Amino acid sequence: MTHFLTKTPNHFDLPRRIQRLGELAYNLWWTWNPYAQRLFNRMDNALWERLNHNPLVFLRKIGRAEINAAAQNPYYLELYDQVFADFDAYMKASDTWCARTYKDRCKIMVAYFSMEFGLHETLPIYSGGLGVLAGDHLKEASDLGLPLIGVGLMYAEGYFSQRISEDGWQEAINQPLNFDELPVLPVLDSKGNLLKISVDFPDRSVNACIWELRVGRVPLYLLDTDLDENSPNDRKLTARLYWSDIDLRIAQEILLGVGGVRAVRALGYNPAVWHMNEGHAAFLTLERARELVAAGLPFEQAIEKIKPNNVFTTHTPVPAGNDEFPLWLIDKNLANYWSQLGISRDQFVDLARNRQAWGETFSMPILALRLSEGRNAVSELHGRVSRHMWRFLWPDVEEDDVPITYVTNGVHTGTWMARRMRALFDKYLGPDWLERLDDPLLWNQVEQIPDQELWDVRLHLKRKLVFYVLERARQRWMKGGYHPVQAIASGVMLDPYVLTIGFARRFATYKRANLVLSDLERLLKLVNQPNYPVQIIFAGKAHPADEPGKLLIQEVYRIVKRAENGGRLVFLEDYDMNLARYLVQGVDVWMNNPRRPNEASGTSGMKAAMNGVLNFSVLDGWWREAYNGKNGWAIGQDADLEAGIQDEADAASLYDVLEKEIIPLYYNNRNAENVPLQWVARIKESLRTITPQFSTRRMVKEYVERLYLLASK
Numbered sequence: 001m002t003h004f005l006t007k008t009p010n011h012f013d014l015p016r017r018i019q020r021l022g023e024l025a026y027n028l029w030w031t032w033n034p035y036a037q038r039l040f041n042r043m044d045n046a047l048w049e050r051l052n053h054n055p056l057v058f059l060r061k062i063g064r065a066e067i068n069a070a071a072q073n074p075y076y077l078e079l080y081d082q083v084f085a086d087f088d089a090y091m092k093a094s095d096t097w098c099a100r101t102y103k104d105r106c107k108i109m110v111a112y113f114s115m116e117f118g119l120h121e122t123l124p125i126y127s128g129g130l131g132v133l134a135g136d137h138l139k140e141a142s143d144l145g146l147p148l149i150g151v152g153l154m155y156a157e158g159y160f161s162q163r164i165s166e167d168g169w170q171e172a173i174n175q176p177l178n179f180d181e182l183p184v185l186p187v188l189d190s191k192g193n194l195l196k197i198s199v200d201f202p203d204r205s206v207n208a209c210i211w212e213l214r215v216g217r218v219p220l221y222l223l224d225t226d227l228d229e230n231s232p233n234d235r236k237l238t239a240r241l242y243w244s245d246i247d248l249r250i251a252q253e254i255l256l257g258v259g260g261v262r263a264v265r266a267l268g269y270n271p272a273v274w275h276m277n278e279g280h281a282a283f284l285t286l287e288r289a290r291e292l293v294a295a296g297l298p299f300e301q302a303i304e305k306i307k308p309n310n311v312f313t314t315h316t317p318v319p320a321g322n323d324e325f326p327l328w329l330i331d332k333n334l335a336n337y338w339s340q341l342g343i344s345r346d347q348f349v350d351l352a353r354n355r356q357a358w359g360e361t362f363s364m365p366i367l368a369l370r371l372s373e374g375r376n377a378v379s380e381l382h383g384r385v386s387r388h389m390w391r392f393l394w395p396d397v398e399e400d401d402v403p404i405t406y407v408t409n410g411v412h413t414g415t416w417m418a419r420r421m422r423a424l425f426d427k428y429l430g431p432d433w434l435e436r437l438d439d440p441l442l443w444n445q446v447e448q449i450p451d452q453e454l455w456d457v458r459l460h461l462k463r464k465l466v467f468y469v470l471e472r473a474r475q476r477w478m479k480g481g482y483h484p485v486q487a488i489a490s491g492v493m494l495d496p497y498v499l500t501i502g503f504a505r506r507f508a509t510y511k512r513a514n515l516v517l518s519d520l521e522r523l524l525k526l527v528n529q530p531n532y533p534v535q536i537i538f539a540g541k542a543h544p545a546d547e548p549g550k551l552l553i554q555e556v557y558r559i560v561k562r563a564e565n566g567g568r569l570v571f572l573e574d575y576d577m578n579l580a581r582y583l584v585q586g587v588d589v590w591m592n593n594p595r596r597p598n599e600a601s602g603t604s605g606m607k608a609a610m611n612g613v614l615n616f617s618v619l620d621g622w623w624r625e626a627y628n629g630k631n632g633w634a635i636g637q638d639a640d641l642e643a644g645i646q647d648e649a650d651a652a653s654l655y656d657v658l659e660k661e662i663i664p665l666y667y668n669n670r671n672a673e674n675v676p677l678q679w680v681a682r683i684k685e686s687l688r689t690i691t692p693q694f695s696t697r698r699m700v701k702e703y704v705e706r707l708y709l710l711a712s713k
């Protein structure tokens with residue numbers, strides 16, 4: 001099993017009896033264990049909430065009286081002992097799935113590279129689904145006992161926080177993070193100095209130090225160029241996630257790929273599998289080839305040797321969405337590389353050449369596809385789309401035989417499932433259900449859960465969401481500079497007993513946040529039906545350089561502000577993992593209507609399903625595989641239509657299903673206790689069919705069985 005290179009600091013002033021809270025604060029294990037969270041929030045819940053669930057800051061700020069009260073409270077101490085018994089058992093476990101299933105072969109090490117990791121709201125080093133998937137992958141690798149290390153970048157400012165102006169315009173707030181307040185520790189060399197690696201550009205070298213972050217048993221290493229010896233421009237390389245300036249962007253990707261491999265070496269690891277989560281990390285292939293060429297192998301042989309160990313996961317179903325660079329930028333940043341590989345510039349460019357109508361580019365996914373033998377898309381349909389999109393790279397084979405398989409995404413159950421849902425499963429599925437999570441037979445037992453109990457949990461979670469929204473609105477209002485209509489737009493008129501639909505994700509135009517608004521008159525009629533009202537909560541950020549995305553937010557916001565929707569259309573600012581948890585746990589229906597087939601997989605609907613929220617979605621990505629006619633609803637058909645026609649057809653379908661199926665099912669057929677029996681039946685069908693299959697438990701096992709084991713041969 002992997003071990004951590006850094007020592008846990010003990011710089012909290014805590015009584016001996018509860019001293020290990022400091023250790024817990026430095027391992028994200030607490031983020032997916034509700035009882036560990038309780039150790040913090042039981043001491044001072046208001047402070048815990050105010051500090052955005054940051055245990056490091058919490059342990060520094062909490063008052064003496066609260067600490068002493070906890071240290072003397074027998075109930076608290078009992079919880080404390082239980083949590084640390086669980087934590088120690090977890091960290092030391094030798095009977096993990098990986099050890100049981102693969103014995104010695106379980107020692108194979110995987111290095112997982114990603115530009116972003118979504119692990120917790122206090123670590124804003126992610127922008128959306130790609131990062132959350134990477135974070136969930138690490139957590140699951142830890143749960144399964146898979147020897148895996150993560151490699152990424154530590155951003156000085158992180159991804160931006162979002163404010164919406166009165167006129168609906170997105171404002172991006174960038175603030176430096178205080179690393180001292182985050183659970184990251186600098187990796188030191190044997191002399192106690194910062195361990196550094198360097199990456200060579202044609203005109204300079206750039207140094208980076210390495211931060212270690214503990215995700216259960218899995219370490220994540222994050223590179224940081226904000227060092228005195230680097231030029232101001234190079235220090236900015238890790239300032240922000242996804243620079244739109246392509247000069248910074250390519251240097252960032254060189255740092256991740258080349259610097260990442262050098263960091264792995266400097267840390268003393270020798271991975272058998274190199275997994276690239278999206279094309280951003282593809283330069284790692286060149287660095288691995290360079291190592292072998294430097295050791296005396298000819299270039300062709302070096303390439304053949306590295307390919308089998310590389311695994312590449314593509315997430316982008318549209319050619320325009322792919323990461324690629326103009327050739328002049330390649331010359332400027334990588335001219336020193338081809339001589340080190342012993343090849344010409346043309347041979348180098350050939351590795352990733354993409355011919356476009358308007359000229360040639362160096363394509364990161366092509367580089368990754370060419371230099372990896374493990375290649376996968378993230379859903380069945382996305383696999384098909386990817387084989388079509390990239391078939392020109394394999395001109396001699398039929399499209400169906402293009403060697404790109406698929407592993408459908410999943411989500412980490414411990415991270416996304418509400419505590420109250422977990423308690424329900426503890427009671428009706430048996431105390432070891434989380435161990436057997438991906439066993440479909442286990443989930444037949446959801447039928448045993450009494451309708452009333454399940455419905456009570458659902459109502460509880462919706463109330464929790466509404467009260468959270470109200471409290472956020474209050475805090476924002478008290479800060480000042482907030483127009484009253486913005487307070488209304490942010491949800492102060494929400495009603496916890498009304499059918500509530502959630503729509504939250506990045507505001508990329510293909511996700512069509514405005515589809516449900518396309519026939520406003522029809523929508524408002526539904527929203528305002530006196531006995532059957534509906535409320536819709538929107539949330540999401542647009543990339544700061546995505547003008548159409550920001551215009552889409554504005555369009556939605558302007559409609560949300562109108563009086564005639566009765567405060568039932570809502571836009572919540574600053575969508576992040578914390579707000580995502582409240583939403584996927586608290587709404588009744590999770591709506592997703594991307595323009596098919598642009599949603600490679602989508603994952604937020606999986607988070608919703610495990611909490612008893614019903615999906616209402618276009619048959620794209622994962623939902624096409626999950627939908628069985630009884631576990632949610634489909635928008636539109638299982639067919640590829642031209643964009644304009646599709647928009648119209650999907651909007652019509654959306655309104656029809658909402659009006660004729662969803663609203664009546666929610667409000668009608670209630671029993672004497674006011675439980676909507678047919679609705680609850682649908683929830684059970686959704687829990688039963690979706691929770692085991694669309695979990696990272698199933699997903700990471702599939703990566704091991706179908707890609708990692710082959711790659712490590």
Ligand SMILES: *Cc1c(COP(=O)(O)O)cnc(C)c1O
Nearest residue numbers: 128129505576577580602603604
């Ligand atoms: C899960 C998640 C996403 C991804 O959602 P999609 O449905 O795949 O678009 C994006 N942002 C946050 C904060 C998430 O938690």
